[in-house]
Amino acid sequence: MRALAAIDLLGRRACELGVYLIDLAALAGLLLARLPRLRPVIREVLVRQVLFTGVQALPFTCFLALLSALVVVVQAQVQVTGLANPDLLGQALVLILVREFGPLIVAMVVIARSGGAIATELAAMTAEREIQTLAWSGIPPVEYLVVPRLAGVCLSLIGLTLLFVATALGAGFVLSVLLVPGAPDLSRFIDALGRNLGPIDGAVLLAKTLVPGLLIAGIACREGLGCRARATEVPRAATRAVVRSIAAVFVWDAAVTAVAFVAA
Amino acid sequence: MTIAVRFSAASCLGSAGEPLLAPLDVELPVGEALVLAGGGMSGKSAALAMCVGGLTPASGRVEVLGVEPSRLSAGPLNDLRRRIGYVPQRGGLLANLDLRANIALPLRFHLGADARATAAGIERVQALLGIEPLPALLPAEATLLMRQVASIARALVLGPELLLVDEPDSGLDGVAAEEIWRLLWRVQSTTGVTILASAANAAAASPLTARALTLVGRSDMAFRLIPGLA
Numbered sequence: 001m002r003a004l005a006a007i008d009l010l011g012r013r014a015c016e017l018g019v020y021l022i023d024l025a026a027l028a029g030l031l032l033a034r035l036p037r038l039r040p041v042i043r044e045v046l047v048r049q050v051l052f053t054g055v056q057a058l059p060f061t062c063f064l065a066l067l068s069a070l071v072v073v074v075q076a077q078v079q080v081t082g083l084a085n086p087d088l089l090g091q092a093l094v095l096i097l098v099r100e101f102g103p104l105i106v107a108m109v110v111i112a113r114s115g116g117a118i119a120t121e122l123a124a125m126t127a128e129r130e131i132q133t134l135a136w137s138g139i140p141p142v143e144y145l146v147v148p149r150l151a152g153v154c155l156s157l158i159g160l161t162l163l164f165v166a167t168a169l170g171a172g173f174v175l176s177v178l179l180v181p182g183a184p185d186l187s188r189f190i191d192a193l194g195r196n197l198g199p200i201d202g203a204v205l206l207a208k209t210l211v212p213g214l215l216i217a218g219i220a221c222r223e224g225l226g227c228r229a230r231a232t233e234v235p236r237a238a239t240r241a242v243v244r245s246i247a248a249v250f251v252w253d254a255a256v257t258a259v260a261f262v263a264a
Numbered sequence: 265m266t267i268a269v270r271f272s273a274a275s276c277l278g279s280a281g282e283p284l285l286a287p288l289d290v291e292l293p294v295g296e297a298l299v300l301a302g303g304g305m306s307g308k309s310a311a312l313a314m315c316v317g318g319l320t321p322a323s324g325r326v327e328v329l330g331v332e333p334s335r336l337s338a339g340p341l342n343d344l345r346r347r348i349g350y351v352p353q354r355g356g357l358l359a360n361l362d363l364r365a366n367i368a369l370p371l372r373f374h375l376g377a378d379a380r381a382t383a384a385g386i387e388r389v390q391a392l393l394g395i396e397p398l399p400a401l402l403p404a405e406a407t408l409l410m411r412q413v414a415s416i417a418r419a420l421v422l423g424p425e426l427l428l429v430d431e432p433d434s435g436l437d438g439v440a441a442e443e444i445w446r447l448l449w450r451v452q453s454t455t456g457v458t459i460l461a462s463a464a465n466a467a468a469a470s471p472l473t474a475r476a477l478t479l480v481g482r483s484d485m486a487f488r489l490i491p492g493l494a
Contacts, residue, residue: 041372125359133356136316137419138345139373140338 024218027142031150031214034143042148049152053114054159060113061160064105065097065167072096072168073175089176089184090192097168098201099261103208104253106161107216110153111245115220118149119241122224123234131225146221154213161209169193204260208253215248266294268426268458269315273324276310284310287324290477294425297452297459301466302479308462309353311479312428315460316350317341329425346374349419349457351429355411357403363414364400370422389417392454393447409440413447420451427451429461433468445471 038046076092122145125131131141176183184192223241227233269292276285285307292298300308313319314326317333325332329347336344357366364386371377371385390397395413403411412432419427429448433441449472452459463469466476 039373040376040378041369121360128359129352129356130358132318133350133352134358136313136318136345136350136352137370138342138348139370140342144373 020222023222024215027146027150027218027221028214030142031147034147035151038147042144045144046148046152049114049149050156052117053110053153054156057109057113057156057160058163061106061109061164062167064109065102065164066171068097068101068105068164069093069168069171070175073172073179076176077180087184087188087192087195089172089180090189091196093169093172094193094196094201097172098165098197099204100253100257102164102168103161103205103212104249106157106164106209107212107249107253108246110157110160110213111216111242111249114153114156115216115245116238116242118153118217118220119224120234120238122221123227123237124231126225126227127229127231127234129229132229141225146217146225149221150214150217153217154210157213157216158206158209161205165205200260204256207256207260211252212249215252216245219245219248267291267327268294268296268329269298269460270327271311271314271324272327274311274314274321274326275323276307276314276319277322283307284319285314286480288479292458292460294458295456297448297461297473297475299466299469299473299476300460300462300479301464301469301476302462303464306479308479309430312350312430312460312462315426315428316345316348346370346422347425349416349422349424349427351412351415351419351427351432353431353434354408355403355415357411357415357418359403362400362402363398363406363410366403366414367398367417367421370418374422385421386417389421392420392451393417394450395447408435409443412436412444416444416447416451420455420457423455424457427457427459427461429459431462431464433463441468442471445469448472 034042072092073089076089122131125145131145134141134144173186173189176189220241223237223244227237269290271288271290273287273289274285275283275287278284284305288307288311290298300311302308310319314321315328315333317336320334326334329344331340331344333341333344357363358369361369367386367389368377368382371382375381377385387397393413393416395417398410398414398417399406401410403414406414416429416432419429427448432444432448436444445468448459448461451457452472459472461469461472463476466478469476
């Protein structure tokens with residue numbers, strides 16, 4: 001009997017996961033369908049979302065990029081004792097920050113700042129029956145509230161990640177000149193970056209920002225709109241959104257790395 | 265006589281199967297007003313929700329402006345909702361938009377109105393209601409009366425054929441409650457819009473209309489006062 005119950009539970013969870021993924025895919029499809037002809041009022045919501053998720057996160061993202069570059073440079077200095085191979089720094093920065101931790105760190109920043117905020121806002125609107133009023137007034141909440149948030153988070157994540165990468169590489173070079181004896185000069189550093197960066201890095205960076213953007217915003221919107229109309233559901237929705245977004249982004253990140261680099 | 269709203273033995277159940285509205289038979293002709301009165305759990309809000317397709321009748325039929333909302337798919341249902349102004353209890357305004365932006369939202373969303381058209385639309389509805397220009401306050405900063413007036417203005421801004429108003433006097437003191445009902449009477453007598461409203465007390469809604477239908481629901485079962493404390 002216990003085995004049957006376990007199989008039953010497993011099956012139910014798998015079905016729930018399947019429905020969840022279908023919902024997220026439907027939201028992504030809706031975004032693609034609506035994006036080319038956004039109403040002006042929805043464009044305004046999109047701009048506000050980019051302002052909150054992207055622009056206001058710029059200083060913090062740069063700060064994290066600076067610290068990440070410092071960590072890489074110091075570790076390279078300590079572990080490789082003065083960079084016997086000067087090209088190693090460029091390689092380390094590309095491997096660690098551009099391919100792996102850059103997109104992941106920025107995704108965590110966006111989840112912490114915006115994923116929880118979106119879920120909280122929408123759950124509070126659900127609890128206060130604002131969503132119901134919108135729908136009953138002929139304004140589809142998904143079109144007015146979800147589409148601009150999906151687009152805004154995706155655009156912001158892509159922009160912030162590019163900024164993070166640029167800042168980390170720039171800071172990496174400056175810090176290496178300041179801290180590491182025998183560090184490469186600028187031309188050699190750029191040359192090393194060029195040799196370690198390929199077209200696949202662009203594709204991987206896009207995959208590690210576009211899809212996580214959809215996942216973060218989609219999960220936050222689904223949790224916010226899908227909760228029951230009670231004030232006690234608001235913090236629960238926010239917590240679920242943050243935890244599920246982190247899990248989804250890590251799984252996606254690992255999958256992209258496996259496909260792009262291990263398989264290649 | 266054209267009928268704007270027709271309930272034909274329409275009843276409604278909650279998500280757990282509990283009865284929300286006992287079978288209701290009533291007709292509301294175009295251009296008239298009707299108040300559904302009754303205590304808590306009597307089904308007033310459920311009746312209004314069925315008119316916008318928010319709830320589906322468990323039995324019977326509800327026809328609104330010539331169609332059955334429960335039989336419509338998403339697109340036609342949204343088209344129907346555009347022809348209806350819906351005022352929920354306690355406003356239902358978006359918390360992150362000020363009162364004027366809330367009123368303007370249907371204009372901007374449905375008609376793509378620019379700043380000038382939006383301002384003209386807000387002025388028109390304020391004149392219709394006979395009120396001073398609403399301040400640029402967020403709903404949380406405004407009084408409940410202001411929120412209710414803004415909510416009515418938002419429902420009227422597209423010039424609806426039918427206005428559904430769910431207990432507009434909920435939470436208001438006696439004077440403010442009377443103001444709200446007088447405001448609705450003014451709208452109805454000026455524009456001739458059909459109004460279906462709900463109220464806890466039919467007498468309170470008398471400034472709007474004398475035509476009221478009292479719903480009997482589960483309010484008497486909801487709780488009983490302890491003898492001696494009543």
